[in-house]
Amino acid sequence: MSERGDVVDPFGHGDDTDDIMIEAAEASHDEDDRLKPEFLTAVLAAVEEGDSEKARDLVSPLHPADIADLLELIPSERRADVAAALGDLVGAEVISELNDYVRDDLIGALAPEQLAEFAAELDTDDAVAIIEDMEEADQQAVLDAMEPEDRAAIESALAYPEESAGRLMQRDLVAVPEHMTVGQVIDYLRDNDDLTRDFWEIYIVDAAHRPVGYSQLSWILTCPRGVAMADLMKREQTLIPVDMDQEEVALRFQKYALISAAVVDRAGRLVGMITVDDVVHIISEEAGEDILRLSGAGEGDINQPVLLTVRTRLVWLVVNLGTAMIAASVVGLFERTIEHLALLAALMGIVSGMGGNAGTQTLAVMVRAIATNQVTGSNTWRMIGREFRIAATNGAALGTLIGIGSYLIYGQLGLSLVFATAILINNLVAGLAGVLIPVTLDRNNVDPAVASAVFVTMMTDSMGFLTFLGLATIFLT
Incomplete structure (x- = not known):
């Protein structure tokens, strides 16, 4: 001391x-x-x-x-x-x-x-x-x-x-039979000290303890004592299965603007409730997880032990090393073309880099759309067509800009046309890869936030090099 x-x-x-x-x-x-x-x-x-x-x-x-x-x-x-x-x-x-x-x-x-x-x-x-x-x-x-x-x-x-909802739910709730009146419910709440004091809604249940409706506290406090709960309650309600994934629970709260929701077992019996304060935490947690998984950073927790963090990141860095070697092998196929026109070595990184950026943009949009259930079997092809049009427009604009710029700098029309065409093609590849890879992974029950980035990067790098150097081999040598 x-x-x-x-x-x-x-x-x-x-x-x-x-x-x-x-x-x-x-x-x-x-x-x-x-x-x-x-x-x-x-x-x-x-x-x-x-x-x-x-x-x-x-x-x-x-x-x-x-x-x-x-x-x-x-x-x-x-x-x-x-x-x-x-x-x-x-x-x-x-x-x-x-x-x-x-x-x-x-x-x-x-x-x-x-x-x-x-x-x-x-x-x-x-x-x-x-x-x-x-x-x-x-x-x-x-x-x-x-x-x-x-x-x-x-x-x-x-x-x-x-x-799951079973881990997330609270078991302390207020449930009453539908034959009770408003006055009886108020007396019940006042006379039972063992009841939870943190609740916003009262659940109405049948004889088998299955929820048949709910009532907000404000409805009870502003209604005459003699009104039956069966007449006051709202029968349409969002019920949460006990084994539902917490991410899906959060989406339901967000979609239906819920304050709390009843959790039911497989027999439909009321076993707990989930409140919005728990869901806010889940939304934040799930969003952070998706962002970190896209980068391969694991949990990204600054309090995580150093060795565990190193191990998590190193796994994905090794995977990225493998995909980088695939891209490098593509470049190796065109050694003679690069020797003939050394300027290609300086420009080919631009083609792959622009494709990578475009793929990352599309991928981020798709992963979020999948996570929030915006992409379904009914609109997948429409999403693919939308991203293809966006990629084609951006690719054409960037290709034109880069083609003009390279011609003004190097004065070689053929090189400028090859450069512009490669940018256009790789943007199309990036757009399609950014959609198809996460959708395919999701259809096969693989989290697209975990594995998509590696495959999209491999596609844009490999196709960028292949397109640019391939076109240069055909038209410039």
Whole structure:
């Protein structure tokens, strides 16, 4: 433990911590709602000095999500000390908000009984998020420390596939029979302390516990007590099968502007509900995953261990190396043509590069359209025709521009025509590859966001070299 003058400042703001503490206490966030470096330094300094009370005074006004941000931003080797100093401020809500890798670091130092206590305080979906990635032995130890009712709910959720509605749903909801009146429902809500307090809609069920409708709280609060729920409820509702993929769940929430939705098992019985706050997280997560998969960067998490990140990226870099060698072998077929007209070596990279850019544009549009269910069997050919027209127009425009430019620079009409034609053809190849490759992969149940970019790049590079050098061999040698 250091003296005040020996406090290490990992953010490079000096060791005058008293002034920093005053400023941090007054304002912990900047104008973009991010924790200030000065605030982080002040918290770390208090922990380094052994002044846990001062650290807690600084952090206590923060929202649990901001405390989670604090733990994610500080150096990994300091997190355990900071969490210990903050004590019960690092509670269940904070743990549930943490990045997966940071959470794993912290919960590894917690006793199963403490984790069980955290899980019992959370909604089922948040508790599952904490427990599901643990080692089997640790997971079982936490479950054994839980109350039987809580343990049964977690074990039931864990039985469903990962990233399914069953993992995402909450089991705490309000369901009433359709024969009840508005007044009876209000009395039921007031008299039962065990009911969840976080809900926006009440589900109406039949004798077999199958949902037959729903009612928003606002309808109940503004309706006379004697009205039957069967007359008040809306019968048309969006039901979520328990085994539906979370991405499809998010699309339904987005399409139908849902606040919450009932989850049903295969027999149609009500088993849980999903709320919009969970879906917002899923939409963000899925969108980020698709972007990172297109680049082959894996999860792209800055808290991911370095070796795991290296391994993930290296796999795709090796695959890209293979496709690059294929493109290089195409160039090798035209060694004599390049020797005869060395200028081709300088220009052929432009052809492949322009095709690659065009293919990436089309690919990004198609992957997003597939992910959001905008591409179906009924409009696939229309999408192919649309992208072909776009590629032809862009290719013609770029080919004309490049042809004129190269003629003005090099003064060789034949070279300029070959250059322009190769640009046009490779743009057409890029447009078709950007559509056909992700659609084909999707039809074969392969995630197009993972593998499409490699194949599109190979096509545009190989065809760019083949077209340009092939035309040059025919017309210029």
